[in-house]
Amino acid sequence: MAVSTWQVLVFGVLPYVSFALFVLGLIWRYRYDKFGWTTRSSELHERRLLRLGSPLFHFGLIFVILGHVVGLVIPKSWTGAFGITAEMYHIGATVMGTIAGVAALTGLGILIYRRRTTGAVFRATTRNDKLMYVVLAGVILAGMYATIRHQVFGGSHGYDYRETVGPWFRSLWMLDPDLTLIQDVPVAFTIHIVIASILFGLWPFTRLVHAFSAPVTYTMRPYVVYRSRDEHRGSRVQRRGWEGP
Amino acid sequence: MKVMAQMSMVMNLDKCIGCHTCSVTCKQAWTNRSGMEYVWFNNVETRPGLGYPRTYQDQDRWKGGWKLTKRGKLTLRAGGRWRKLATIFSNPLMPNIHDYYEPWTYEYDMLLSAPQGKHTPVAKPKSLLTGDDMAIKWSANWDDDLGGSTETMQDDPVLKHMSEHVATELEKTFMFYLPRICEHCLNPACVASCPSGAMYKRAEDGIVLVDQDKCRGWRMCVTGCPYKKVYFNHKTGKAEKCTLCYPRIEVGLPTVCSETCVGRLRYLGLVLYDADRVGEVAATPDETDLYAAQRSMLLDPHDPEVIAAARRDGIPEDWIQAAQRSPIWRLISDFEVALPLHPEYRTLPMVWYIPPLSPVVDVVASSGNDAEDGRTLFSAISQLRIPLQYLAELFTAGDTRPVEKVLRRLAAMRSAMREVNLGRDLPEDVAGAVGMTGDQIREMYRLLAIAKYEERYVIPTAHTEIAAELDEMACSLDYEGGPGMGGGGPFGTASGAPTPVAVENFHALASRQTADHPSTPGRVNLLNWDGNGTPEGLFPPGHHPEAHDGGTPGSSAPGSETGPDKPPAGD
Numbered sequence: 001m002a003v004s005t006w007q008v009l010v011f012g013v014l015p016y017v018s019f020a021l022f023v024l025g026l027i028w029r030y031r032y033d034k035f036g037w038t039t040r041s042s043e044l045h046e047r048r049l050l051r052l053g054s055p056l057f058h059f060g061l062i063f064v065i066l067g068h069v070v071g072l073v074i075p076k077s078w079t080g081a082f083g084i085t086a087e088m089y090h091i092g093a094t095v096m097g098t099i100a101g102v103a104a105l106t107g108l109g110i111l112i113y114r115r116r117t118t119g120a121v122f123r124a125t126t127r128n129d130k131l132m133y134v135v136l137a138g139v140i141l142a143g144m145y146a147t148i149r150h151q152v153f154g155g156s157h158g159y160d161y162r163e164t165v166g167p168w169f170r171s172l173w174m175l176d177p178d179l180t181l182i183q184d185v186p187v188a189f190t191i192h193i194v195i196a197s198i199l200f201g202l203w204p205f206t207r208l209v210h211a212f213s214a215p216v217t218y219t220m221r222p223y224v225v226y227r228s229r230d231e232h233r234g235s236r237v238q239r240r241g242w243e244g245p
Numbered sequence: 246m247k248v249m250a251q252m253s254m255v256m257n258l259d260k261c262i263g264c265h266t267c268s269v270t271c272k273q274a275w276t277n278r279s280g281m282e283y284v285w286f287n288n289v290e291t292r293p294g295l296g297y298p299r300t301y302q303d304q305d306r307w308k309g310g311w312k313l314t315k316r317g318k319l320t321l322r323a324g325g326r327w328r329k330l331a332t333i334f335s336n337p338l339m340p341n342i343h344d345y346y347e348p349w350t351y352e353y354d355m356l357l358s359a360p361q362g363k364h365t366p367v368a369k370p371k372s373l374l375t376g377d378d379m380a381i382k383w384s385a386n387w388d389d390d391l392g393g394s395t396e397t398m399q400d401d402p403v404l405k406h407m408s409e410h411v412a413t414e415l416e417k418t419f420m421f422y423l424p425r426i427c428e429h430c431l432n433p434a435c436v437a438s439c440p441s442g443a444m445y446k447r448a449e450d451g452i453v454l455v456d457q458d459k460c461r462g463w464r465m466c467v468t469g470c471p472y473k474k475v476y477f478n479h480k481t482g483k484a485e486k487c488t489l490c491y492p493r494i495e496v497g498l499p500t501v502c503s504e505t506c507v508g509r510l511r512y513l514g515l516v517l518y519d520a521d522r523v524g525e526v527a528a529t530p531d532e533t534d535l536y537a538a539q540r541s542m543l544l545d546p547h548d549p550e551v552i553a554a555a556r557r558d559g560i561p562e563d564w565i566q567a568a569q570r571s572p573i574w575r576l577i578s579d580f581e582v583a584l585p586l587h588p589e590y591r592t593l594p595m596v597w598y599i600p601p602l603s604p605v606v607d608v609v610a611s612s613g614n615d616a617e618d619g620r621t622l623f624s625a626i627s628q629l630r631i632p633l634q635y636l637a638e639l640f641t642a643g644d645t646r647p648v649e650k651v652l653r654r655l656a657a658m659r660s661a662m663r664e665v666n667l668g669r670d671l672p673e674d675v676a677g678a679v680g681m682t683g684d685q686i687r688e689m690y691r692l693l694a695i696a697k698y699e700e701r702y703v704i705p706t707a708h709t710e711i712a713a714e715l716d717e718m719a720c721s722l723d724y725e726g727g728p729g730m731g732g733g734g735p736f737g738t739a740s741g742a743p744t745p746v747a748v749e750n751f752h753a754l755a756s757r758q759t760a761d762h763p764s765t766p767g768r769v770n771l772l773n774w775d776g777n778g779t780p781e782g783l784f785p786p787g788h789h790p791e792a793h794d795g796g797t798p799g800s801s802a803p804g805s806e807t808g809p810d811k812p813p814a815g816d
């Protein structure tokens with residue numbers, strides 16, 4: 001079966017478009033809008049539900065992301081070389097992935113419930129946030145659906161995305177997308193991939209940018225920071241990078 | 246020895262009348278914006294009382310500041326770097342809005358637009374956070390003047406720590422006011438807690454600031470500061486704090502709170518200190534030694550060795566001179582009457598206080614004795630154990646001796662100067678009893694009672710090479726985009742390139758006149774209106790012709806842009 005036009009668009013064009021948006025968007029946002037680059041924490045308004053939901057969501061998500069990195073980036077032959085059979089991998093990935101996914105989804109559920117029901121938090125929710133929540137929840141839901149449908153209830157080996165989605169994903173990075181690999185992927189995965197691409201395209205323009213300022217350097221710097229006023233030149237605004245002297 | 250300069254403040258608590266002028270002028274200048282409704286860079290709390298936010302001094306609960314580990318190492322009480330990162334997704338040690346108070350406005354519009362009826366229309370309180378009706382239960386100074394404190398006073402963390410039951414009958418208790426701003430600490434726990442490194446201590450004058458471009462809203466600084474003087478702007482998602490009015494300080498003007506203080510009780514000036522000793526002093530093993538230890542790291546600006554070291558470390562000549570004339574140095578080290586607030590937090594705070602003698606004077610006077618007689622006051626000071634111990638809990642980690650010494654000096658000054666006022670000689674024996682000379686008493690009296698503006702505020706301007714760069718001194722509107730620049734970027738009010746302080750003020754003024762407010766959309770929040778111009782929405786539509794041709798929201802603001810707080814232009 002030949003690769004159809006919509007498949008070219010979804011698997012060959014959309015990923016590049018969203019990746020370009022993602023990278024250029026992040027650069028643009030960082031240069032233009034450092035002031036808007038924040039978690040916009042709402043802990044001041046509500047503490048109890050956040051304490052439950054936010055760690056659940058974030059830690060769940062961290063494991064989900066790690067799982068994706070392993071699943072998509074590392075070729076099957078490599079894990080095989082370590083003596084990990086496809087079966088072991090499938091069970092491990094499915095169990096851990098499901099736990100992490102459920103944690104993230106539950107956390108997100110709590111966060112969204114909190115956002116809707118706490119008056120002050122709801123008022124602080126922008127339209128941008130709402131769109132982001134829809135897409136974010138969409139990605140996770142679609143991913144969970146694909147996992148449960150095909151991995152948990154899909155027979156003993158599930159759907160082996162490491163033969164199809166993984167190589168396709170890597171071929172994108174070689175700038176030589178091999179669409180024949182992915183053309184028979186189940187619909188659930190297609191939906192997950194499409195929404196994920198949209199999420200990455202939206203990322204720089206939402207509050208999610210905070211993920212890219214995870215403060216890892218904190219562990220290495222001295223506690224007290226001194227800074228000279230000269231660096232800052234009073235309160236006069238500095239020219240933006242692209243505007244010349 | 247590494248000499249650094251620190252702009253510091255001393256407040257003379259005896260003179261504070263609790264009028265809150267400082268809080269209000271500060272708010273008008275800096276935090277009169279949405280997102281900052283609950284923020285008081287300067288607040289005045291009645292002691293005994295709960296403080297703002299409530300019970301902030303209870304570090305067992307809020308875990309602000311530093312502590313020593315069992316091995317005597319200094320660590321953040323809320324946990325070190327790794328712990329911060331592990332708990333970054335939620336921070337239960339951050340006070341909730343209800344620990345401050347839920348800001349509100351009134352439905353003023355109802356007073357005008359309610360239909361005619363039997364009953365007087367009322368302006369109901371509306372939450373500024375949710376827009377809903379609300380019952381007002383607390384505010385920034387709810388227990389002002391011990392109001393309602395028979396119910397809450399025993400929750401005062403200071404009293405709890407003393408495990409002392411103070412008479413809650415108002416006529417039997419003591420009371421004084423404690424105005425508070427950020428301490429601009431030498432070992433700031435807020436800076437140490439900031440994961441993104443956005444907070445910093447300015448190397449030149451020690452002012453502690455938040456870089457708004459680098460803050461990512463991790464809100465750990467709020468926990469870190471034991472004085473709870475970093476606030477979270479819930480609109481922009483960034484931390485903000487008292488800036489010691491640095492745009493004013495840089496041009497030699499005192500802070501807004503000092504400038505407007507009705508009691509004229511605030512002093513501003515430089516001290517020189519040995520930055521190499523910060524870690525060692527903050528790790529002083531015994532809490533009660535911290536006051537003395539911190540004093541020992543302040544350097545005598547008249548000492549030739551210190552002067553030489555200061556020159557070596559690049560402190561300009563006029564700054565050294567300013568340090569020599571500093572009222573702060575004199576109050577802390579010459580007269581030894583100023584004490585740090587809660588030294589046991591180990592942040593080495595640099596806003597110090599002259600503890601109030603008034604609780605003692607009040608008791609003596611109300612018992613019918615002569616409250617200006619040295620001997621009577623001295624014996625009252627040592628007998629009134631509870632006020633003394635309360636002050637010691639605030640200023641010397643519980644050690645009553647330094648507080649007693651200060652109060653005795655103030656009492657000696659009081660009685661000695663009465664003699665002088667009555668035309669008699671200054672009694673040297675009274676001065677000698679507190680380890681001072683008559684001349685010292687006179688000088689201290691001069692500084693505390695009649696010092697003029699230039700003596701209270703000794704502020705060297707930002708150094709000349711860089712002064713020309715300061716936007717505040719040039720025309721603040723020669724800035725691309727100018728004052729016409731729009732309010733918010735594409736991601737809400739918080740986004741877009743940062744604006745210089747002056748332009749920001751301009752926009753803040755324009756936007757706060759038309760700030761969104763839940764009760765009557767499209768109308769000016771009168772609480773935020775500064776009385777200038779007729780911004781759109783000042784009058785209900787159709788009631789006033791000007792409401793329609795009022796132009797853009799900012800159209801009335803240029804006149805007010807150079808308000809009374811604006812530093813004079815220069816170059």
Ligand code: HEM
Pocket residue numbers: 039040041042043050054058061111112115136208210211212214215333334335336462463
């Ligand atoms: C490791 C990097 C990350 C860190 C340190 C981090 C930290 C935070 C913090 C501190 C908050 C504010 C919570 C509050 O006080 O209200 C937050 C909120 C949030 N984060 Fe993250 N985050 C990270 C990565 C991510 C990622 C990868 C995503 C999603 C793809 C994400 C999605 C969210 C969402 C949706 C919220 C808003 C929660 C709400 O209030 O409803 N974060 N994050």
Ligand code: SF4
Pocket residue numbers: 426427428429430433434435436453469470471472473474475486592
């Ligand atoms: S008082 Fe000021 S400098 Fe000290 S820790 Fe708090 S915010 Fe930081």
Ligand code: SF4
Pocket residue numbers: 260261262263264265266267268289422424505506507508509510
């Ligand atoms: S303005 Fe002065 S007298 Fe009034 S409350 Fe503030 S510090 Fe006290």
